[in-house]
Amino acid sequence: MSHGGTPAYISSKPRSSGVRDMPASCHGSLRRIVVQMCGHRSDLTEAAERAYAVPDPFREGDCMATDLTISVEDRPGGLASIGEALGKAGINIEGLLGIGFEGRGIIHVCVQDGAGARKALEGAGIKVEGEADAILGPPVQGAETPGTMGAMARQIADAGINVRAAYLATNSRVVMVTDDNMKLMDLMKNM
Template sequence: MAKDLFLSLEDKPGEAARLGEALGNAGVNIEGLCAMADGGRSTVHILVDDAARGRTALEGAGITVDRETEVLVSPSLPEEWVDRPGGFGRMARALADADVNISFAYVVSGSRLVLSTSDDAKTAEVLQAMM
């Protein structure tokens, strides 16, 4: 199963470069990233192709990985979900109707969706049924 790395950086020029360079120098590919700044800090979720190497590279650059979360990564999303109004809503409604809570979600390369949910097995079933 894929892992999302969650970390916090200072909200200042060069921090994203430091993160990207650390991973790149270690040969770790960033498949997806979601970052938001607030109150002088940036919270970052990263999907990398090798979580253990990614953690080692980041920590070697002085960047603490606060947690790793097992996540589902969908195959490429169907065309009717991508850049179409309502696609995410239909998926979220199907999960809600199955009593699944979404903790976080973001889109990554290849029109794939990263999901952290309360029930990954049920989420996989619901997504499969929708595709």
């Protein structure tokens, strides 16, 4: 098993056929399930691909998120207030970066529902200082391996993309705000 409970044989990148690798012990079980679902059709490939289809994590809209920049007084409870306001509104925090600077807490929060998050935060008296479109990438293969971030950043730089903000999200995903998010999505499809 890899980190996060995903079996090591499952890749986060879709294969050309759209079918995930599976252990050999599952092949017979899969065939029985497909026959039950489809009858004794001669072409079981289509049903198998549907059953094990890997959604493309880079379809437009699937990986787009919102990065909100929030500034709070650097004191106990500032971060808790942000989390409570978003939680009460049912908005999941996909990624978070927080630093203290000159008596302020500068917080970047990555969410799927930017408008809802802004409304919830402002309703709780928390001012949103900035908002940007962000890429919420799929899990990074080898995220715990030294050099992975450097190799990814080099590919992004060599493509001429400027990263304005980057931080880790849940499940070894990365959040990036760049000067060309569409170009970054195209590049990441091939990483």
